[in-house]
Amino acid sequence: MGRIRIVTADITRLKVDAIVNAANSTLLGGGGVDGAIHRAAGAELLAYCRTLGGCPTGEARITPGFNLPAQWIVGPVWQDGDQDEPELLRDCYLNSFKLASEQGCRTIAFPAISTGVYGYPKRNAATEALSVMGDWRDGFDEITACCFSQSDADLALCPECLMGD
Ligand code: AR6
Numbered sequence: 001m002g003r004i005r006i007v008t009a010d011i012t013r014l015k016v017d018a019i020v021n022a023a024n025s026t027l028l029g030g031g032g033v034d035g036a037i038h039r040a041a042g043a044e045l046l047a048y049c050r051t052l053g054g055c056p057t058g059e060a061r062i063t064p065g066f067n068l069p070a071q072w073i074v075g076p077v078w079q080d081g082d083q084d085e086p087e088l089l090r091d092c093y094l095n096s097f098k099l100a101s102e103q104g105c106r107t108i109a110f111p112a113i114s115t116g117v118y119g120y121p122k123r124n125a126a127t128e129a130l131s132v133m134g135d136w137r138d139g140f141d142e143i144t145a146c147c148f149s150q151s152d153a154d155l156a157l158c159p160e161c162l163m164g165d
Helices: 032-041 043-050 085-102 122-135 150-156 159-163
Strands: 003-008 018-020 060-062 070-073 107-110 142-147
Touching: 003 122, 003 150, 018 085, 032 043, 060 085, 070 085, 085 107, 085 122, 122 142, 122 150, 122 159, 142 150
Parallel strands: 003 142, 018 070, 018 107, 107 142
Antiparallel strands: 060 070
């Protein structure tokens, strides 16, 4: 069974088989982690994404990493908690795991999907993320939950999140 680690880092710097993006449904770039990944991967990534025709919320698409190993994912837009957001967020993680595993990836890193521009409450998002990660431990050597600040990492380490309450 692989380990799950919670780190504070810039996801574009991690040496893993696949990194997951939190893109918008066009896949044509944005701010936040999406912008950072496009800058680090280079212009070839945007050219490749133009051929994909977008990606609906909850689904995932995979691309070569170009200057880094990158996989793409769309996070759900948080509305009021009553629009299937938890299911859609779980689908984001689930479909990313499926694609990465089909490609033979053994290590994978996720940002905190939907918790920035999309406004998904961070603690709820961490609970969902860590729960799906737990379901996929057998298929990977290492799953990294990549937080962008120490306070986000502390939040993900709270007992409620780790126990999936
Ligand atoms: N490494 C790791 N995490 C990061 C990095 C980084 N380099 N940069 C930001 N984060 P967001 P969303 C964290 O807004 O909420 C884009 O414009 C950040 O602190 O990037 O899913 C897309 O194009 C936060 O915790 O993604 C979409 O339009 C987390 O990554 C929209 O934003 C996600 O924040 C998607 O919104």
